[in-house]
Amino acid sequence: MDVLITGTGDAFSSRHHGSSSLVRGPGGWIAIDCPGGVLRAWREASETSGCHVDPFEVQDIILTHLHGDHCGGLETIGFMFRYMHPGTEGEPGPRPRLHALPEVLERTWERLAPAMDGSRGTSSPVHELETYFEPCPLIDGGTVDVAGCRVEARRTSHGIPTAALLVAGPDGCLGWSSDTEFDPELVNWLMASDCIVHECGEGPKHTTSDELATLPEEVRSCMRLMHRPDSAPPIGHGLSLLEEGELLRIRSDA
Numbered sequence: 001m002d003v004l005i006t007g008t009g010d011a012f013s014s015r016h017h018g019s020s021s022l023v024r025g026p027g028g029w030i031a032i033d034c035p036g037g038v039l040r041a042w043r044e045a046s047e048t049s050g051c052h053v054d055p056f057e058v059q060d061i062i063l064t065h066l067h068g069d070h071c072g073g074l075e076t077i078g079f080m081f082r083y084m085h086p087g088t089e090g091e092p093g094p095r096p097r098l099h100a101l102p103e104v105l106e107r108t109w110e111r112l113a114p115a116m117d118g119s120r121g122t123s124s125p126v127h128e129l130e131t132y133f134e135p136c137p138l139i140d141g142g143t144v145d146v147a148g149c150r151v152e153a154r155r156t157s158h159g160i161p162t163a164a165l166l167v168a169g170p171d172g173c174l175g176w177s178s179d180t181e182f183d184p185e186l187v188n189w190l191m192a193s194d195c196i197v198h199e200c201g202e203g204p205k206h207t208t209s210d211e212l213a214t215l216p217e218e219v220r221s222c223m224r225l226m227h228r229p230d231s232a233p234p235i236g237h238g239l240s241l242l243e244e245g246e247l248l249r250i251r252s253d254a
């Protein structure tokens with residue numbers, strides 16, 4: 001499984017895109033989260049890695065939660081597929097699938113509606129979430145198919161509904177902590193993967209590098225970090241930060 005890292009920043013970063021990635025599944029590219037400036041993030045990661053990604057090939061978006069540094073690009077993607085899709089000759093383009101916990105899907109339109117409902121200043125909305133996206137619920141503790149990958153979700157402790165992920169393809173499995181307080185049980189769940197991408201947000205409702213340093217070496221050695229503040233000191237404890245444009249090639253040992 002190839003995972004292109006498209007953003008490593010936290011919510012306040014002036015140097016990095018919001019933490020996010022593109023996973024190459026058997027059925028196409030899967031975006032994990034969709035920060036503001038998402039098309040620039042995808043293009044820059046494509047150029048850095050040499051791994052070309054056509055944004056219209058990203059037809060599955062997994063949304064871990066509704067903080068802006070994870071969902072701020074949804075308006076761009078929704079409008080892009082509907083109105084900019086090549087070959088549709090004025091007809092609406094295909095809808096990307098939006099995978100998220102049910103309570104996240106329930107409230108996504110609250111964020112998007114003022115910009116996307118087409119109400120023209122009246123109280124009569126023309127469009128709804130389903131106009132732009134095909135909502136696909138993730139199952140807490142269960143598995144769904146996303147572009148040929150098996151995706152299992154688990155709620156994290158982060159102040160608002162948030163999902164950690166296990167994304168299993170034919171040749172490897174990615175663990176994605178998403179945003180979370182330090183939770184050794186969550187880390188244990190993520191250890192079913194071949195590589196854990198863990199947040200290191202250092203603030204309230206996040207996980208600190210000192211907390212991650214308490215994990216056994218065999219856990220830290222299969223863990224890469226993101227979502228670290230610009231001002232945070234260099235990381236130690238054998239822990240390794242991801243870089244934007246890095247292409248992770250995740251393969252199971254078996």
Ligand SMILES: [Zn+2]
Nearest residue numbers: 065067158179
């Ligand atoms: Zn968050």
